[in-house]
Amino acid sequence: xNPASSDVPRRNDIPASVPLLDVNxxxxxxxxxxxxxxxNVVDSGRFLHGPDVVRLEESIxxxxxxxYAISCASGSDALLLALLAFEVGxxxxxxxxxxxxxxxxxxxxxxxxxxxxxxxxxxxxxxxPAKVEEAITPATRAIVPxxxxxxCADMEPLLELARHNDLKVIEDAAQAIxxxxxxxxxxxxxxxxxISFYPTKxxxxxxxxxxxxxxxEPLAEKLRRLAAHGMKxxxxxxxxxxxxxxxxxxxxxxxVKLAQLGRWTNERRANAQRYQELFAARxxxxxxxxxxxxxxxxxxxxxxxxxxxxxxxxxxxxxxxxRNVGSEIYYPVPLHLQECFRTLGYRRGSLxxxxxICQEALSLPIFPxxxxxxxxxxxxxxQDVLPNERAAA
Ligand SMILES: *Cc1c(COP(=O)(O)O)cnc(C)c1O
Numbered sequence: 079x080n081p082a083s084s085d086v087p088r089r090n091d092i093p094a095s096v097p098l099l100d101v102n103x104x105x106x107x108x109x110x111x112x113x114x115x116x117x118n119v120v121d122s123g124r125f126l127h128g129p130d131v132v133r134l135e136e137s138i139x140x141x142x143x144x145x146y147a148i149s150c151a152s153g154s155d156a157l158l159l160a161l162l163a164f165e166v167g168x169x170x171x172x173x174x175x176x177x178x179x180x181x182x183x184x185x186x187x188x189x190x191x192x193x194x195x196x197x198x199x200x201x202x203x204x205x206x207p208a209k210v211e212e213a214i215t216p217a218t219r220a221i222v223p224x225x226x227x228x229x230c231a232d233m234e235p236l237l238e239l240a241r242h243n244d245l246k247v248i249e250d251a252a253q254a255i256x257x258x259x260x261x262x263x264x265x266x267x268x269x270x271x272x273i274s275f276y277p278t279k280x281x282x283x284x285x286x287x288x289x290x291x292x293x294x295e296p297l298a299e300k301l302r303r304l305a306a307h308g309m310k311x312x313x314x315x316x317x318x319x320x321x322x323x324x325x326x327x328x329x330x331x332x333x334v335k336l337a338q339l340g341r342w343t344n345e346r347r348a349n350a351q352r353y354q355e356l357f358a359a360r361x362x363x364x365x366x367x368x369x370x371x372x373x374x375x376x377x378x379x380x381x382x383x384x385x386x387x388x389x390x391x392x393x394x395x396x397x398x399x400x401r402n403v404g405s406e407i408y409y410p411v412p413l414h415l416q417e418c419f420r421t422l423g424y425r426r427g428s429l430x431x432x433x434x435i436c437q438e439a440l441s442l443p444i445f446p447x448x449x450x451x452x453x454x455x456x457x458x459x460x461q462d463v464l465p466n467e468r469a470a471a
Contacts, residue, residue, distance in 0.1 A: 096443055096452045098404030101277055103447035104342065108334055115330040128326035134333050135289070138273065141256065141339070142265035144291035146298035149324035150305045153252040153274025154181035156288040158188065159322060160248045160270045161220070163300045166191045170219040175205050176414040176424075177432045178224045182250050183413050186222075193422060194218070195414040197429040202372055203227060203383070203439075206431070207235035214239065220246040225254035225264050227408075227441075228280065228346075228380035229371065233259050233267045240268075248272065255281050256343050258376035265291040270301070275324075275332055280346070280380050281339050283328040345446035346379040349453060353382060353442070356457040365464055367438070381408060382444035388467055391438050397463035403456050406441045 105112065115130070122128060131149055139147035150156050166172060168190040174183045176195040186193045196213050199206045203226045210221060221240060223231035233247075240247045247268030251257070254264040255273055265271025275287035290301050300317070303310050308319030350369070357363045367385035371377040386394050391407075398405050412432045414424035426433065442456055 091451065093449075093452050093455050095402030096404060096448075096455055098406055098441070098443050099278055099445045100447065101282065101445075103445070104335075104338070108338070111334050112331055115334050116327055119326045119330045122326075125326050126323050128329070130326050130329035130333055131324055134324070134329040134336070137333065137336055138255075138289050139291060141336075142251075142263045142271060142273075142291040144266045144271070145293040146291065146295070148290045148292075148298060148301045148305060149329070150288045150290060150322040151324065152286040152322075153250075153272055153276060153279075153288040154185065155305075155320070155322040156272035156274070156290045157181055157222070157248065157250060158185040159290060159301055159304050159320070160272060161185050161189055161191070162304050162319070163270070163297060164220060164246045164248075166219050169217060171215060171217040172220045172222060173205075173210055173213055173218060174222045174413075175224050175226075175432070176412040176429050177203060177409065177435060178226060178250065178413065179252070179409065180413065180416075181252075182222055182224055183419070187419070191219070192217070193413075193419065195412075195422075195424060195429060195432075197431045198435065199232070200431050200435060201370060202229060202232065203435065204229070204231035205236065207232055207239065210236060211239055214243050214245070218243065218245055220248055222248045222250055223268070224250040224252075225257055227369070227383050228254050228257055228378035230254065230257050230259035230264050230267070230375050237268065246270075252276070253279060253380040254378060255279070256339060256376075257378045260374045266293065269294065270297060275328065278380075280342065280378055281332060281335060283335075284331050285325070285328055287324045287328045287332065288322075289324070342446040343378050346444055347377070349444050349446070349448055350377070350379045350382055352450065352453050353444075353457065356454060360457065360461050362457070362461055362464070365467065366460075379444050381441045383408065383439050383441045385435065385438040386440050386464070387438055388465075389437070390465055390467075391440055393465075394460065394463055395440055398456075398459055401459050401463075403459050404443055407439060408441050409439075410436060412436050 170191040251264040252274035257264040275283040304319040308317030
């Protein structure tokens, strides 16, 4: 018998390439179920506000342990609707991190309020509560903590500051569905939580989609009205709202996928643990700064983001790309230094931690179906290309 024909993987079965994210691996396994759910929507003729949308809202409210969930067209719209509901506008200030996706801040600008960028903690990558406190003024109306990469911001001190200063807390939980802080789910910690179903998120649709979660009944009612042109009774407009709806087809897809979310999160967590072990076994945890799950948090690992110190990040990334290992930089330019916000007056040096992390952060493949062999390949290639220096403390 020829041993080469055996099913046992050979020692030198090295994956030729590793994608940063392969959405097909998760979706293909559910293909029939998803197509059936879409066919039901096609046959029902109810493309908006259908039963799939109601079911998804109920399920997401349960996941977030919130009394209400209001669907909308995207995570970006969820953030905008939350600020609209709190009537944030000219003369108001809103505190946001600069190390985040653009949508966290652009909604503030769009409403004519002032964006106040605050620096982050270098370990969690999330808002630093001490620096938030320094940034509060009489004009401050709200804080938007982002649960970046799937780990909750340090909410307790932020909520305390909000209570003392009468501020609203809008959680940007776009990357953090299922994450927890001291046993409570992301989205249910502040006044309102914003969730995204963008395809790369932990619960991703087949296009755009978003959700707001809250346990405040009048707020929920207002959000629902604002997302529907400000009308409750058809053609009677009590508020100037927007058109922001979740398609029934997206909800149908998301309902099928939601049943797998717990398992997918476990797989992401197992992959993060395996990276930790692989890097440690090669003593590379001394040469890189690995991400950590902090005490009292439940990290859902939307991204596994290492820090490559000593100015080597771009060189390491270029070599990973050369060897067909996917990676990404979230985010290369901090928001306070974006051209569109130059009139806010921030300069290089304004937010030193954010600026440093923007030069060091490198996100590696972490999606649920990533194989052990692929992870070993990622780590081997990094070991191969990383200059042999210790990370500065
Ligand atoms: C994805 C994302 C958003 C925006 O969500 P969309 O659904 O893409 O509009 C907002 N904030 C953060 C931190 C995100 O990652």
